Amino acid sequence: xTQGKPSRSSDAPAQPAAxxxxxxxxxRQMAEHAPIAISITDLKANILYxxxxxxxxxxxxxxxxxxxxxxxxxxxxxxRLVYQALWSRLAQKKPWSGVLVNRRKxxxxxxxxxxxxxxxxxxxxxxYYLGMHRDTSDLHELEQRVSNQRLMIEAVxxxxxxxxxxxxxxxxxxxSNPSFARxxxxxxxxxxxxxxxxxxxxxxxxxxxxxxxxxRAFSGKEIPLDLxxxxxxxxxxxxxxxxxxxxxxxxxxxxxxxxxxxxxxxxISELRQKQQDSRLNALxxxxxxxxxxxxxxxxxxxxxxxLQGPVNLISAALRMLERRLGEQAGNDPVLxxxxxxxxxxxxxxxxxxxxxxxRRAEAKMPVNVNQLIREVISLCTDELLxxxxxxxxxxxxxxxxxxxxxxxxxxVIKQLVMNAIEAVAHSQVSRRELFISTRVENxxxxxxxxxxxxxxxxxxxxxxxxxxxxxxxxxxxAGHGMGLAMVQEIVSEHAGTVHIDTSYRDxxxxxxxLPFSAAG
Ligand code: FAD
Numbered sequence: 355x356t357q358g359k360p361s362r363s364s365d366a367p368a369q370p371a372a373x374x375x376x377x378x379x380x381x382r383q384m385a386e387h388a389p390i391a392i393s394i395t396d397l398k399a400n401i402l403y404x405x406x407x408x409x410x411x412x413x414x415x416x417x418x419x420x421x422x423x424x425x426x427x428x429x430x431x432x433x434r435l436v437y438q439a440l441w442s443r444l445a446q447k448k449p450w451s452g453v454l455v456n457r458r459k460x461x462x463x464x465x466x467x468x469x470x471x472x473x474x475x476x477x478x479x480x481x482y483y484l485g486m487h488r489d490t491s492d493l494h495e496l497e498q499r500v501s502n503q504r505l506m507i508e509a510v511x512x513x514x515x516x517x518x519x520x521x522x523x524x525x526x527x528x529x530s531n532p533s534f535a536r537x538x539x540x541x542x543x544x545x546x547x548x549x550x551x552x553x554x555x556x557x558x559x560x561x562x563x564x565x566x567x568x569x570r571a572f573s574g575k576e577i578p579l580d581l582x583x584x585x586x587x588x589x590x591x592x593x594x595x596x597x598x599x600x601x602x603x604x605x606x607x608x609x610x611x612x613x614x615x616x617x618x619x620x621x622i623s624e625l626r627q628k629q630q631d632s633r634l635n636a637l638x639x640x641x642x643x644x645x646x647x648x649x650x651x652x653x654x655x656x657x658x659x660x661l662q663g664p665v666n667l668i669s670a671a672l673r674m675l676e677r678r679l680g681e682q683a684g685n686d687p688v689l690x691x692x693x694x695x696x697x698x699x700x701x702x703x704x705x706x707x708x709x710x711x712x713r714r715a716e717a718k719m720p721v722n723v724n725q726l727i728r729e730v731i732s733l734c735t736d737e738l739l740x741x742x743x744x745x746x747x748x749x750x751x752x753x754x755x756x757x758x759x760x761x762x763x764x765x766v767i768k769q770l771v772m773n774a775i776e777a778v779a780h781s782q783v784s785r786r787e788l789f790i791s792t793r794v795e796n797x798x799x800x801x802x803x804x805x806x807x808x809x810x811x812x813x814x815x816x817x818x819x820x821x822x823x824x825x826x827x828x829x830x831x832a833g834h835g836m837g838l839a840m841v842q843e844i845v846s847e848h849a850g851t852v853h854i855d856t857s858y859r860d861x862x863x864x865x866x867x868l869p870f871s872a873a874g
Pocket of ligand 1: 393394395397398399400423424425426427428429432437440441442445454455456466468470471483484485487
């Protein structure tokens with residue numbers, strides 16, 4: 355069996371060679387089977403030809419439309435202007451495209467996306483008009499639904515009290531609502547959305563990294579923001595990743611998802627403020643109790659201090675007399691009286707020490723120094739107002755935690771603030787100011803400065819003022835000179851330092867430095 359070249363069957367239609375002109379029948383067949391409604395009209399729009407899709411789209415059989423005018427499809431709701439535009443373009447021998455409302459044979463309406471164009475003879479004169487239209491009702495309905503949904507979502511998001519922002523892969527703001535813009539204006543210097551996002555990222559470094567990296571959502575993460583003179587603010591933050599389909603044509607056959615982040619920020623300042631207020635009231639009661647205890651301890655210490663001198667003196671005199679009398683010491687009545695006095699004195703000292711009220715031990719925990727300062731300022735409001743002292747409070751926006759005994763550290767700040775108020779109150783200065791600031795120093799310590807516009811402390815007394823029972827006040831004035839000694843003691847307990855800045859000349863500047871915990 356031989357295998358020859360495959361020969362074309364003799365009844366198969368001849369294939370036109372490339373470049374050869376196609377038969378008019380080809381074009382007729384093309385128009386006939388095109389999936390779009392095609393019609394050819396005379397110059398008055400009377401239909402001369404219509405294809406199958408025209409019949410399917412309009413519901414009319416072809417025999418019913420041939421010879422009829424295209425206006426048979428008009429239902430009277432398309433504005434006149436649209437038809438005028440159509441005809442005016444045709445009159446200029448130009449095509450026109452637009453959307454009309456057409457009526458089918460069964461009286462139902464549909465949207466017709468229509469293109470009309472003139473068909474010319476060899477001299478460029480218009481012979482016919484060509485019309486092509488398709489039913490775009492479904493597409494329009496879909497577009498309208500999407501647009502309506504967008505409008506509704508925008509209205510809801512726009513009116514939402516929560517601040518919302520959508521970030522792209524580079525953390526750029528791609529969408530935000532008015533509440534977010536308002537919050538950005540209130541909380542950041544430049545008022546930009548990017549700055550607010552940076553602030554949130556800075557405060558929520560770990561959850562934000564997990565959200566960016568693994569798309570792990572977070573919820574209810576709180577950020578306390580201390581804004582100096584203004585009331586402190588609290589934000590409750592939620593973050594989640596959203597994956598949306600890529601819309602670009604180039605990825606039509608290889609769809610991929612784009613990752614965005616949605617951040618929702620709720621301003622819970624009012625709620626927290628209320629909680630703070632009730633906490634402050636509880637604190638007031640606690641501090642009053644502690645102050646009473648401190649006062650008693652101070653009185654006891656003062657009494658011990660005063661008694662210790664004479665008792666020491668009697669003991670020294672006793673030893674001297676014992677040495678002098680030698681063997682006869684046993685029978686000497688003065689000596690035995692002195693012995694009794696010494697013993698009685700020592701017993702009195704012991705019972706005073708034993709009766710001294712004990713401070714209860716306080717566990718160390720992470721303490722926010724800014725918060726303590728704010729509490730102390732609130733607790734001292736009455737005194738500050740009474741003395742007409744203006745407080746300038748400049749907190750570090752982000753302060754690490756200090757591991758410490760919270761109420762002990764609060765006592766330190768209260769003591770320093772009360773000292774400052776007293777200094778300003780008793781001086782003749784016209785400026786009555788108290789400046790308090792915090793900042794991080796050398797990435798190791800939280801530095802707190804309390805500066806008053808009072809008379810200041812002379813350089814030669816800058817160390818002495820921390821000694822127990824030392825006071826610059828007149829002897830009859832209140833206070834036993836224990837305040838700064840107590841400050842020194844507590845700060846040392848926290849491995850910190852406190853000193854008077856002797857270079858400061860416009861009043862008194864007390865500097866407290868407390869090491870902060872690495873976890874902060
Ligand atoms: P008019 O627009 O005033 O029409 C009155 C009559 O005058 C109609 O017969 C109209 O065809 C004719 N006419 C109006 N202006 C001119 C002019 N400048 N020159 C010549 N004749 C004119 N309309 C639809 O509603 N739906 C369609 O799908 C549609 N398809 C069309 C396809 C083609 C190819 C053409 C040329 C027109 C088409 N039209 C269509 C327009 C249609 O001819 C009418 O203009 C329109 O329907 C409004 O008709 P009317 O009776 O309300 O008023």
